[in-house]
Amino acid sequence: MAAPLSDRKRSRPRPGRQAFAALLAVAALSAAVWLWAVNESPDTIRAAVAQVGGAAALLLCAAVTAAVHQAAAARSALARLADAEARSRQDREARTEIEDQVTALADTAVPLMLRRIREDRTTAAEVLAGELPEVLPPVAHLRRTVLDQLLEADSRTATAMISTADCGARIQARLTTLLAQLRELEERYGDRSDIFSDLLKVDHNVSRTGRLADTLVTLAGGRSGRRWTRPIVMESILRGAAGRITAYRRVRLHSTSTLAVVGHAAEGVMQALAEVMDNAVNFSAHGTDAHVYVQEEDTGIVVTVEDSGLGIRRRERRLAESLLSEPRDLSTLPSSRMGLAVVGSLAHKYGLKVSLRPSARGGTGVVLLIPTHLLTEPRAPEPRPSTRSTAESSDGPGETVASGEDASSRPDGSRPSLPRRSTAGTAEAPSAQPGGLPRRRRGRTLAEAVRENPEQLFPLRSASAGKQVRGGLSTRFSAFREAVPGSEEQHSQNDA
Amino acid sequence: MRADPLHKEKPDRLYMVTGGRGGADEPSLDSVALIVAESEPSPEMQSEHAAVLRLCARPTAVVELSAELGLPVSAVRVLLADLLDTGAVTARHPAPSTVREGPQHDPDTLKQVLLALQRL
Numbered sequence: 359m360a361a362p363l364s365d366r367k368r369s370r371p372r373p374g375r376q377a378f379a380a381l382l383a384v385a386a387l388s389a390a391v392w393l394w395a396v397n398e399s400p401d402t403i404r405a406a407v408a409q410v411g412g413a414a415a416l417l418l419c420a421a422v423t424a425a426v427h428q429a430a431a432a433r434s435a436l437a438r439l440a441d442a443e444a445r446s447r448q449d450r451e452a453r454t455e456i457e458d459q460v461t462a463l464a465d466t467a468v469p470l471m472l473r474r475i476r477e478d479r480t481t482a483a484e485v486l487a488g489e490l491p492e493v494l495p496p497v498a499h500l501r502r503t504v505l506d507q508l509l510e511a512d513s514r515t516a517t518a519m520i521s522t523a524d525c526g527a528r529i530q531a532r533l534t535t536l537l538a539q540l541r542e543l544e545e546r547y548g549d550r551s552d553i554f555s556d557l558l559k560v561d562h563n564v565s566r567t568g569r570l571a572d573t574l575v576t577l578a579g580g581r582s583g584r585r586w587t588r589p590i591v592m593e594s595i596l597r598g599a600a601g602r603i604t605a606y607r608r609v610r611l612h613s614t615s616t617l618a619v620v621g622h623a624a625e626g627v628m629q630a631l632a633e634v635m636d637n638a639v640n641f642s643a644h645g646t647d648a649h650v651y652v653q654e655e656d657t658g659i660v661v662t663v664e665d666s667g668l669g670i671r672r673r674e675r676r677l678a679e680s681l682l683s684e685p686r687d688l689s690t691l692p693s694s695r696m697g698l699a700v701v702g703s704l705a706h707k708y709g710l711k712v713s714l715r716p717s718a719r720g721g722t723g724v725v726l727l728i729p730t731h732l733l734t735e736p737r738a739p740e741p742r743p744s745t746r747s748t749a750e751s752s753d754g755p756g757e758t759v760a761s762g763e764d765a766s767s768r769p770d771g772s773r774p775s776l777p778r779r780s781t782a783g784t785a786e787a788p789s790a791q792p793g794g795l796p797r798r799r800r801g802r803t804l805a806e807a808v809r810e811n812p813e814q815l816f817p818l819r820s821a822s823a824g825k826q827v828r829g830g831l832s833t834r835f836s837a838f839r840e841a842v843p844g845s846e847e848q849h850s851q852n853d854a
Numbered sequence: 855m856r857a858d859p860l861h862k863e864k865p866d867r868l869y870m871v872t873g874g875r876g877g878a879d880e881p882s883l884d885s886v887a888l889i890v891a892e893s894e895p896s897p898e899m900q901s902e903h904a905a906v907l908r909l910c911a912r913p914t915a916v917v918e919l920s921a922e923l924g925l926p927v928s929a930v931r932v933l934l935a936d937l938l939d940t941g942a943v944t945a946r947h948p949a950p951s952t953v954r955e956g957p958q959h960d961p962d963t964l965k966q967v968l969l970a971l972q973r974l
Contacts, residue, residue, distance in 0.1 A: 541867075551876055551882075551931070555875070555876025558868060558872070558876045561867050562874070591901075595865070597870040598870070600870060614898050
C-alpha cells in the first residue's frame, strides 16, 4: 500500500504542467541551437538554415511536448488504477468481516439471545451484553435491533399467554358452576326420565366444553381448573376422564383397582387420560372401541389405552414422542393438534410417564404410569353399604335426602302444605336419636321444631314396628301414614 | 351443604354412571318396587352395581337405593335395568292398590294432620 501512495505523490504534477515545462525547456534549447546555427552558417544558406532549423525546432518542441504529456497522463492513470485496486481490496476485506459477523449473528448470537430470553426476559439484555462478541458498528446496530424485537415479541407472547390462561380459567369456573347446577337439576328431575335424559346430554356437552377450556389453560401455562379436596378412586378417575370426550360410549374401562389418586393431581391425571382416550377413539376405525386397562405395579398404576386403529407412521410417532417428552406451550406448539401437547405438559408437571407402543389389538397403545407418590388409599367415607350408613356418614347427606325427597314428593304436587323439611335441617341436626323425644331449640315452639324435622315424632313407632331405622324415605313415609289415623283421632277429640 | 357443592361432587358425571342412558327407554320400574340381590358383587363390576347388590342383600325399595347411593331415581332405574337383564337382581312389584292413589293420599286428611301437628 505504501508504494502506490508514494507513486501518487510523485505523480502529483498534472500532465499539462509537465508538458508545459517540457515545452519551455525544449523551446529554450532549440532556440539556442537555432540561433547558434543561424550565426555559424554561411550567409548564402543562412536564410534556408533559419527556415529549416526553425521548422525543425518547432516540430521537435511539439513532439517532445506531446510525448511528455502522454507519458505523464499514462503515469497518472497507472497510479489511479493502483489506488483503485487497493481500495477495492480494502473494501473486500471489510465486507468479508461484516459477512462473517452477520453469519455469526444468525448462527450463534440469535439462538443465544432466544435462550437467554426464554430463561429470564428481564435480565436477558444485561447477561447478553457480557456474552456477545465485539462487532462492527452496523452489525452491532442490527444486533441491538434484533434483540429489542425479540424482547418485545417475547413480552407480547407472555401477555397473550397470561390473558389466555386467565380467560380459560374464567370459562372453567363458569363451567364448573354450570356443572354443579346441572347436577342439581339432575337430582331434581331424577324421576322424570325424559328430562333426566336431556339433562345428561347437556351435562355431557358442558363437560366436553370443559375439556377445551382445560386444554387452553394447560397450554397457556395456567393452573388446572379444579382442585379435588379428597383422593379420587381410579374408577372415578377413569370415568371422569372418559366423560370429557365426545365419544365416551366407545371407551371401555377395565379396572378393578381400588387405589385413589391424590386430590391435587386427580384433575391433571383425568385431563391427560381424557386426551389420550380422545386420541385413541379418534384414531380407531368408526364403530370400534378403545379399551382402557388398569394394572397396579410396584412403580405405580399403569393405565393402558389401546385403540384398534391402523397404528401410526414412524414420522407421526416421532412427533408424538417429542410432544410427550418435552413440554410445550401455546407459543411453541408445532401444529394446531393440541391433545398430545397437553398430555406432555401434564406429564411433565405431575411426573407421569407416558409412552407409546404397538397395541395387541393392532392399533396403538398409550401407556401412562401414575407414580406411587400420586397414589393413596381412598378416604374412609367411601360408602361402605355393609354397615348401612345413615345419612350422616354417607358422602353427601344433604343431597342424599334431598334427592329422595324431591324424587318422591314432586310428581304429585297436589299436596299443598306438607311440612317441608329444609335439607339443612336434616343434614345438620342428627339430634333425633331413635327412641329419643322430639327436640326443639330454645326459643322455638315444638310445632316449629316438628315442622323442621317431623321424623322426630315417629322413631318409637317405627322402632316398635320392628323396622330398622333407615335414612330411606319410604320408611319415613310409611311411618307418617301410620301416624295419620292417630292424629286424626286426636284432631277430632280436640274438636270435640 | 348445597351452597358449596364442589366439596362433595365427584368427577364422574351421572351420564358416565348410567352409560349415557337417562332411563327414558328403560321399562319403568315402580319407585317403591322391592329389589333383591340374586348374586354377590364381583370386583370387576361397576362400583354402583356392586353397591346395589350389597344394599339389596335384603329387599330394598328403588327410592331407598336412590337415597343410599345418592343417585337420582332415573339413574338407579338404569343401573337396575342392567342388573335385571343379567339376572343379578329381581324386582318385586308392589300390589298396585296399596301404592297408587289410596284414601291415605287424600290432601284434606293430610291437611288436617298438619293442622293437628301444628297445634301440638
